[in-house]
Amino acid sequence: MKWRGIGIKWGCTEYSLAVVGLVTIAVTVLVIMNTENIDNILKLRAVEGPRDNDMTTDAPVLVDLTLVESAAVEGAVCLDGTLPGYHLDRGFGSGSNSWLIHLEGGGWCNNLMSCAMRKKTHLGSSLYMERQIIFSGILSNKPSENPDFYNWNRVKVRYCDGASYFGDMEDEIQEYNIYFRGQRIWQAIMHDLLVKGMDKADQGLLSGCSAGGLASFLHCDNFKELFSRHAKVKCLGDAGLFMDMKDISGAYHIRSFYNEVVTTQGIVNRLPKSCTSRMDPTWCFFPQYFLPYIQTPVFVLNPAYDSWQIQNILAPSVADPHGHWQKCKLNIKECTPSQLATLQDLRTQMLNALQVFNGSRSGGMFINSCFTHCQTEMQVTWFSPGSPRLNNKTIAEAVGDWYFDRKVTREIDCPYPCDSSCHNLDFEA
Numbered sequence: 001m002k003w004r005g006i007g008i009k010w011g012c013t014e015y016s017l018a019v020v021g022l023v024t025i026a027v028t029v030l031v032i033m034n035t036e037n038i039d040n041i042l043k044l045r046a047v048e049g050p051r052d053n054d055m056t057t058d059a060p061v062l063v064d065l066t067l068v069e070s071a072a073v074e075g076a077v078c079l080d081g082t083l084p085g086y087h088l089d090r091g092f093g094s095g096s097n098s099w100l101i102h103l104e105g106g107g108w109c110n111n112l113m114s115c116a117m118r119k120k121t122h123l124g125s126s127l128y129m130e131r132q133i134i135f136s137g138i139l140s141n142k143p144s145e146n147p148d149f150y151n152w153n154r155v156k157v158r159y160c161d162g163a164s165y166f167g168d169m170e171d172e173i174q175e176y177n178i179y180f181r182g183q184r185i186w187q188a189i190m191h192d193l194l195v196k197g198m199d200k201a202d203q204g205l206l207s208g209c210s211a212g213g214l215a216s217f218l219h220c221d222n223f224k225e226l227f228s229r230h231a232k233v234k235c236l237g238d239a240g241l242f243m244d245m246k247d248i249s250g251a252y253h254i255r256s257f258y259n260e261v262v263t264t265q266g267i268v269n270r271l272p273k274s275c276t277s278r279m280d281p282t283w284c285f286f287p288q289y290f291l292p293y294i295q296t297p298v299f300v301l302n303p304a305y306d307s308w309q310i311q312n313i314l315a316p317s318v319a320d321p322h323g324h325w326q327k328c329k330l331n332i333k334e335c336t337p338s339q340l341a342t343l344q345d346l347r348t349q350m351l352n353a354l355q356v357f358n359g360s361r362s363g364g365m366f367i368n369s370c371f372t373h374c375q376t377e378m379q380v381t382w383f384s385p386g387s388p389r390l391n392n393k394t395i396a397e398a399v400g401d402w403y404f405d406r407k408v409t410r411e412i413d414c415p416y417p418c419d420s421s422c423h424n425l426d427f428e429a
Contacts, residue, residue, distance in 0.1 A: 078160035095151030105210030127216020167265035214356035
């Protein structure tokens, strides 16, 4: 699995260009992910033959986009004012009253210019969203690909607000014709799903990838409140543990960026009061600071050498003007011994942030030593013969054990390069 990537600059005056680059990458990766998922599924079918226990055909699952027509009345609109949407594949059998909500990711926009550019993409407007997408990995409807959640009602919520479904500004920004309504989008889509049967759910799981993983943490307790007090409800964040840390130049560029997101999109009053009463509100957009205040059980899935964080938080181009980190950022095998030592420090900081789970039976984690980003949406990393494993357990099995209380699940990998099961990304190829 090899993806091509480009460097992204993160200086305060360069963030607008950074977001455009991120959106471009997101579109490219989406296409590659879909293509690779189809190839992987077909290859596995050819080797394994037909499965009697699969409830659907062997073809990849294509799920239609649903636009929330009632959202306009509440002003719950994407950056450009279009309706928000989601893809729903109905559950069946024993999973008919269980719901898995997966939040799409795709970075953030931090100022009016970057948000104005973003609204012309699928991450800011439903006009550009695919009308059908493939459901694989945690969204698959096959027990051989998604053993614990295959027959649940599975939903992928599309991301079009640029602030992890959390923006909350009343007025339209008329100069750019943009809206910051992520919180209203969240509420409108949840209401739509409740009407469609989620109100009767006895089990619920909120998950998300990247910026969607951050959103699954931010919205976790509110998600729990949507269900009856007898329902089992938990949250999973995939590659959403974005670290507040210095880059290689010693500056906190990601903190400055998040401050602009929080300020521009009116997020301050939406952040957990239990956190903002103790520290700067911007810090409370970082999971490491607000995770201790989440009451609902949470599972943290993150690579210790998160490729996105290495490229954009640890070693952004603005902190590496001479490009000494360029090869390392694109392929971890190209890192020098001193660069690897810096990456090991990233891992240490991440593990320190997760000490909140020490002594907790409800919290779970799977921290593998891979150079990658999201791992729930790809079949090859979620659950397949070649999936990453810790203690001989795939990510799907670890999440299932945690959700259904089969085992206490806190899997932490040994430091790179010990794990041969990783699907490390190669952005040079």
